[in-house]
Amino acid sequence: MSTALKADTPLYLGIDGGGSKCRAVIVSSDQQILGEGLSGPANPLRGMKVATDSILTATQQALTVAGLAFNDMSRLIAGAGLAGVNLPQYYRLFSAWQHPFKTLHLTSDLHIACMGAHQGLDGAVIIVGTGSCGLAEVNGQLIEVGGHGFPYGDNGSGAWFGMQLLHKVLLSLDQLAPPTQMTTLLLQELAASNSIEVVSHFMQATPTTYAKYAPLVFTAAEAGDATAIQLVRQGAEFISAIADRLLSIAPPRLSFIGGLAHKLLPYLPEHIQQQVTPALQPPELGAVWFARQRSQLPSSVMSL
């Protein structure tokens, strides 16, 4: 048995719990990844039972991969970044959970993404995926912006781009706006020939449905379509506003993550692009940094 697995050494559990999946990672006190696990949604908006089951399933998998026993669950110093726990009612629900870990430290999925991106050090992160949001942490000061939900928030996100695409295509089909290449692209993609057929694909649309079509905006913009270029600029402005707000507290690093990040980056102003640094670790390892920080271990153990 390795040193890490001895019963008297601390073991950390990092949980990244999102709306579609939950990742768990078990890390030793000397930074070794011992095991990982993956399960379904861990967002309390889907119900506490679903969320806690996903967390336990992913943890159980990670324990098995690590060669640890079910009983070792009670040794884990857990950090969990969960979508939705920024809302007081879900924070309360999770705080009251009779979890099987040694301790459980809760924060948002955005916060652990930032801690992972900068290996537990100060920095800022902007997520541009299905939704959009940003967070910066500098000397204990935390700013969090965006990510309020769709359709009124999450500007410049995949869902936002998809909705704007549909909006412009319908205006164009109604002859209320000039033609755009996005119409051809969307009609092809949906095998549709008119507004009614297009709309029928979006009658029960979720943010994920819209986000699926976001890349078409970039395809049309890259082909020179004026309406698409205007949309990309508008989305880039929203994301730039988030970046400038985060940069106002001078984070030493700024990372962009999420499926649309690489597509939007070239459209951001020079002064933002220059500050972008790659994310160093995934959110679940950020959750481990968070657990370490909150369990107040000596700083010698916390630094890399």
Added chain:
Amino acid sequence: MSTALKADTPLYLGIDGGGSKCRAVIVSSDQQILGEGLSGPANPLRGMKVATDSILTATQQALTVAGLAFNDMSRLIAGAGLAGVNLPQYYRLFSAWQHPFKTLHLTSDLHIACMGAHQGLDGAVIIVGTGSCGLAEVNGQLIEVGGHGFPYGDNGSGAWFGMQLLHKVLLSLDQLAPPTQMTTLLLQELAASNSIEVVSHFMQATPTTYAKYAPLVFTAAEAGDATAIQLVRQGAEFISAIADRLLSIAPPRLSFIGGLAHKLLPYLPEHIQQQVTPALQPPELGAVWFARQRSQLPSSVMSL
């Protein structure tokens, strides 16, 4: 017994079936309103049973008020304008309905609103309520624009204004956009003090939820708030584009209806405002005009 109620004279039924209520009116062949009825939602999107029950309940009420018997249902030449029947699947469902009327002529709620506004004659109508859409009918040519659904369509509508209000308020609270009086107004209205409390009111929001807050945009705009003025202009541009498209086929009349119409009208360009004429009759009487037209009575009976 009046002439109108004699068993051998035609009787017309007009149905205005919307997402929240259904109105029925029975009219004699000599244009007399004999009875009216009101019931719940008649939108097939809520299910055919709900829709047909609402239609029959409202019709039964109208028959009772008219002093007619249940059996007279089979004498009614019905015209129905129903939200949703512009979608092929719902048109098919309704066409297959084993209705108890003599005949049933189906069209959209927008079409009967137009026929009512112009007493069965050519014209155009723009609805700016929870949603937004427009229709013009000139010499048998019919143009229909907008009304594709929320949030990608229905621009310039109550739902659109409410969503934009929330969008601007959240940007402002995140310090991503300048302060706006709309923030104060919305926080007061919701008795909220931050973004999270604001958003909690909109987590299950329907278009109706958003539309409820649309008037706050106009309050702020009238008080000189720059962000609100910009929103009102943007909404007015969407509605102006609809008006210009409809005016392109030269309808002899143009009416605006819906809860937000009178608020938006002053912001429309002069050339549109000058063409606006009041709606002469409500949609359910438009449905009667539609039934008369489709049942191909001699034109002498159809004209006023």
